[in-house]
Amino acid sequence: MKKIDCIVVGGGAIGTFHALALLRMGKTVVQFERNSKPYNSTVQNFGQVVASGMKRGFWQEMGFRSTEIYKELNKHLNLGIRENGSLYVASSEVELQVLAETAQYFNSINYPSQLLSKAETLAKQPSLQPDYVFGGLFFPTEVTAEPRVTIYKIQELLCQSNNYKLLTNTFVKDIEETSQGVKVTDAFNNQYLAEKVFVCTGFEYRALFPLLFLTSNLMQVKLNMLLTYPMPEVKLPGSLLTGLTIRRYDGFKDASSYKLLNPEEVAKPLRDYGVHILFKQAIDGSIIIGDSHEYADAGNEESLDFFNDNAINNLMLNEAKRILNLPNWAIRYQWNGYYAQHKTEEVFTKTIGNNIHICCAIGGKGMTTSAGFSEWHVGELYG
Numbered sequence: 001m002k003k004i005d006c007i008v009v010g011g012g013a014i015g016t017f018h019a020l021a022l023l024r025m026g027k028t029v030v031q032f033e034r035n036s037k038p039y040n041s042t043v044q045n046f047g048q049v050v051a052s053g054m055k056r057g058f059w060q061e062m063g064f065r066s067t068e069i070y071k072e073l074n075k076h077l078n079l080g081i082r083e084n085g086s087l088y089v090a091s092s093e094v095e096l097q098v099l100a101e102t103a104q105y106f107n108s109i110n111y112p113s114q115l116l117s118k119a120e121t122l123a124k125q126p127s128l129q130p131d132y133v134f135g136g137l138f139f140p141t142e143v144t145a146e147p148r149v150t151i152y153k154i155q156e157l158l159c160q161s162n163n164y165k166l167l168t169n170t171f172v173k174d175i176e177e178t179s180q181g182v183k184v185t186d187a188f189n190n191q192y193l194a195e196k197v198f199v200c201t202g203f204e205y206r207a208l209f210p211l212l213f214l215t216s217n218l219m220q221v222k223l224n225m226l227l228t229y230p231m232p233e234v235k236l237p238g239s240l241l242t243g244l245t246i247r248r249y250d251g252f253k254d255a256s257s258y259k260l261l262n263p264e265e266v267a268k269p270l271r272d273y274g275v276h277i278l279f280k281q282a283i284d285g286s287i288i289i290g291d292s293h294e295y296a297d298a299g300n301e302e303s304l305d306f307f308n309d310n311a312i313n314n315l316m317l318n319e320a321k322r323i324l325n326l327p328n329w330a331i332r333y334q335w336n337g338y339y340a341q342h343k344t345e346e347v348f349t350k351t352i353g354n355n356i357h358i359c360c361a362i363g364g365k366g367m368t369t370s371a372g373f374s375e376w377h378v379g380e381l382y383g
Helices: 013-024 058-078 093-108 116-123 147-158 200-207 211-212 244-246 256-260 270-271 312-321 363-383
Strands: 002-008 029-032 084-089 114-116 135-139 164-167 172-177 184-185 192-199 216-226 239-243 279-280 287-290 294-297 329-344 349-353 358-360
Touching: 002 013, 002 184, 013 029, 013 147, 013 192, 013 358, 013 363, 029 147, 058 114, 058 147, 058 363, 084 093, 084 116, 084 244, 093 244, 093 256, 114 116, 114 349, 116 135, 147 164, 200 211, 200 329, 200 358, 216 312, 270 312, 287 312, 312 329, 329 363, 358 363
Parallel strands: 002 029, 002 192, 029 164, 084 239, 192 358
Antiparallel strands: 084 135, 114 135, 172 184, 184 192, 216 287, 216 294, 216 329, 239 279, 279 287, 349 358
């Protein structure tokens, strides 16, 4: 067996951005994807890259760096990245005060933002229901991605390197550290030897390290999402985020007024299902609406059954109609997204032996932070 510098198991965002970071360090990389192409959380999400919503400090920095990486890559290949900004809309005076304090913070770190009055918010987004709007906060440099385009295009870009190989439809069944290196065996009994192996498979690492999986404090999260028919006559900013999002995202929780937000102001069914309304318009003019959150512990993830609950969808739609005025609310597609999340940590990392590195369960911030975090993680491991 010829020894490879690095093997990455998993073709989603975390795995692919680890591969990118390793290639940029001059490493030879083989990446495994068990399907013909990744199709789980990496492609089932909104495609919002909102560093503004991340927890201040490390994760916000990872969001800033990820945005830079997306823009840089987009110069070389059209990844479906659009620099069309993020608009948060306050639905109460307290939410607006949270936005105002957050704008002061971003001004202090020279991250572009614009606090908007009600009139300015409605002028920027005329489709908003006037009764909903108290004001807004706009981030002009933030981007959106097309989830079912971006990751595949990045892998195409990586495949142009002689130091990278992507093996699809290839399931890894065993990883073992030996005196010669880390031995990886696939389902066809092909064996590979590497200096380091990165396991970036989300919930799927249960097949490789089942005991660790069951004791690693992970949860599976299920989302409901909806997609309208194309409405090219409607023009939305890149990411349209609402009062429920201001209440949910960590990036706003350091504002002194945040503690004044009363959870009881939000209808109990919306709280029970973790609904916070987001809108994003795809390139074809259709609009993604979401989302909800249901949780199950590792080992009990089948309790999140395969049904897409219309009661939850109707909750989302009714709230969405209170916020936005669309000419057509007919839903073309509805689907469930799933991602892994750790109960107490922002991401799950674990080193087995010296050279097997598990990195998964980055939660709902994968699209925003995976690129920057993967670069940081690889740098930490290689010093």
